[in-house]
Amino acid sequence: MTDPLLSPGNTVADIAAKLPGAARIFRETGISFCCGGDLSLIQAADKAGLDLADLTARLQGLIDKASRDAPLDTPALIQRIIDRYHVTHREELDFLIPLANRVEIVHGDHDEAPLGLTQALIALRDGLDVQMTAQENLLFPAILQGEVAGLAGHVRTVIDQHDEIGTILQRIEHVTHSMQLPIGACGSWTALYTGLRKLCADVVAHFYVEQSLLLPRAVAA
Known part of the structure; x- marks a missing residue:
């Protein structure tokens, strides 16, 4: 299940500020979350020529990893x-x-x-x-x-x-x-x-x- 943070309408600036590792992925894929930070995830993916589902899956992987790595205590x-x-x-x-x-x-x-x-x-x-x-x-x-x-x-x-x-x-x-x-x-x-x-x-x-x-x-x- 995709995290609500990764809703296609959320801005890349918001995602970069709240999701560990998202900034690195955005830099690697040519997505600006500074000057272009007001773009939604779907707009940013389209502008960079990226598949939205693939991009979302990479970002969701970051969320899953953060949850797995957290101490239970x-x-x-x-x-x-x-x-x-x-x-x-x-x-x-x-x-x-x-x-x-x-x-x-x-x-x-x-x-x-x-x-x-x-x-x-x-x-x-x-x-x-x-x-x-x-x-x-x-x-x-x-x-x-x-x-x-x-x-x-x-x-x-x-x-x-x-x-x-x-x-x-x-x-x-x-x-x-x-x-x-x-x-x-x-x-x-x-x-x-x-x-x-x-x-x-x-x-x-x-x-x-x-x-x-x-x-x-x-x-x-």
Whole structure:
């Protein structure tokens, strides 16, 4: 059964922001989810000359894999979120923000320079930090202690935060020209985009695990 996220009418920007691995598939197939992000999945497939059923099947495979890989035990799932995503995001942003600043300063006069990237990454860091700190101090302990009263409000807050950070990810995609390196890019620029691709993919995966796996379990408990 196809996940509702993959309804042909959903935009590719929405799918890329919510489904881990979708951005990679879109890049590989020539589908822009930045400037062309307002296209529906069916429109994007038609524009790229792709079979909609084949494209949907590849995306559905990502959803199936994410569900299979999730720990069945909720405490283990929460610990994985903290170890795999919270810790990693903080470490990688500490590395990528000064690297982005260096690339902007050194290559600011280049036509494909990622102008505004440093500012976007700082906004991403700050937004993630607010969300992750609240989860570590309030939401996760409440879930582990079975305190479901008022959890619906927390869920709504998390979803709203995900949407806000999704907008920042789209900005990063835009200012980096879909993270396409220019010919002859230096080592710093190459390292920056390599790190960005991983970071952005991890953020999407992080949010998917929370919104599609952890929070539904918590509310149903």
